[in-house]
Amino acid sequence: MIILKRLSIWMALLGLGFTTWVLMGAAKKEPMPTPVAEPPRSPYTESVAASGIIEAVNENVRIAPPVAGLITKVFVAVGEQITEQAPLFQLDxxxxxxxxxxxxxxxxxxxxxxxxxxxxxxxxxxxxxxxxxxxxxxxxxxxxxxxxxxxxxxxxxxxxxxxxxxxxxxxxxxxxxxxxxxLLVRAPRAGTILQVNIRAGEYAMPGAAEPLLLLGDMQQLQVRADVDEVNAPLVAPRAAAVASLKSRGDTQFALSFVRIEPYVVPKKSLTGDNSERVDTRVLQIIYRFERPPFPVYAGQQVDVFIQRDQTAASPADAGPSAPRQPEAGP
CATH class of the missing domain: 1.10.287 (Helix Hairpins)
Structure with a gap:
């Protein structure tokens, strides 16, 4: 009996030690892994960060059929340079x-x-x-x-x-x-065929969610930056800006201001899906840029840093307004 009691005590102590060791191992923090690339950093003392997407100049054209019908022939391929009024595809x-x-x-x-x-x-x-x-x-x-x-x-x-x-x-x-x-669908303007989502023998329907063809001018690209509506007052027209590929600080390139689209629109998560989640409302700013030495593509996401307007006060700096004091009586 004495031996069994001693054995049970030792087993309890062993279980307690094992539990302590497991808890200490679980509480130990693993070191943060070294990032593959340097994250993007703003070159300005004060800046407004925004997310953006690269697109063709004057935006992309989503080619759709004038009427529903069977496609008998497709005349273009992805990456092909076409002129205005060039035939794209033929309906039956x-x-x-x-x-x-x-x-x-x-x-x-x-x-x-x-x-x-x-x-x-x-x-x-x-x-x-x-x-x-x-x-x-x-x-x-x-x-x-x-x-x-x-x-x-x-x-x-x-x-x-x-x-x-x-x-x-x-x-x-x-x-x-x-x-x-x-029924012979032609190009509304010159550009590059970015997508071909049709084949001969398929049935085309107007108003489809996916465009049959996507046409864009790849000779000149632009960035559409989404600035949070809270930070919109901090951005001055023609402010300097830079962009870099998503999470790649070594790919930074300068941007040239084109215009501010004055209508604030719901922001999309830029996933490319039709049911994109709406996060907040944003002010969209269009920038042009010269092609950098590394390859960039239409539809690629970028991190944008815009130099902050020094004369504009931050919403956080404004603070709550003081209550109005009643006027003194006569």
Whole structure:
């Protein structure tokens, strides 16, 4: 019994020591790992930090189809430089081409009717002149002259009607030409194809969440910086600014002020997803920059530092306003 009691005491002490060792190991803090790259730092004494995204100048163009339809051919590839009005993709136009054949076939018969009526008008006009030139009223009756004149007038009215029918047929034909040209989607401006999300044989729908093609001018890039609405009063127009790739302080490059978009908009987390989470409201500032020696791409996130306006007071510096003292009575 004594041995069992001593063994239980030693087991309790051993468990207590093991528990202490585990707790001490859990409380020990691991050293912070060395960062892979130097984090970005502001070159200014006082600055406003913002998050930004690189985009093509004048923003990207999301190409959409004019109507729903089957895509029969895609003329461009990713990275291709295109000019204004260059063909991008073709929608199925077989139905319209079949209608075009019918409408084009209706034009020659009307033209033949017009030509025949013109010959008839010419004959009647010659006949009427010949009848009027006869001086002897016994040889040509007034009724014959009147009938010829009436036939000439009716022929002229028929010619006008046929010409109107021809004009309508031509307009109906040209309407199909316009609709056919509409199914060939062209580039609204020159630029670079950034994305191609369609293939021949797929069905295109207007208003799709993902653009069929994304077009941008990659010759000149710009940064769209999002400044928190609280810090918006601290930013002066044309203030100096720098940017660096996300969490890479060794990639800093200078920015040139373009404009401040005066409407404060909800900030998005820039994940690229359609259901991006709205964090707060931001003031957007557009900057241009020359291409740095390292590669940058449209859609890349950057850290932006804007030199703070020294004349503007920080919201934290303003403090609560003092209560208004009642005016002293007479």
């Amino acid at each position: 136009d077989r139905d319209l081409r079949a209608q075009l054949l019918t409408r084009e076939a209706a034009i020659p018969p009307i033209q033949a009717q017009i030509q025949e009526q013109q010959y008839r008008i010419g004959d009647l006009n010659t006949q009427l002149k010949r009848l009027k030139s006869v001086q002897d009223h016994r040889a040509v009756s007034d009724d014959e002259v009147q009938r010829t004149w009436y036939a000439l007038e009716m022929a002229k009215r028929s010619l006008v009607r046929f010409q109107a029918n021809l004009q309508e047929a031509i307009v109906r034909r040209d309407e199909l030409h316009i609709l056919l040209d509409r």
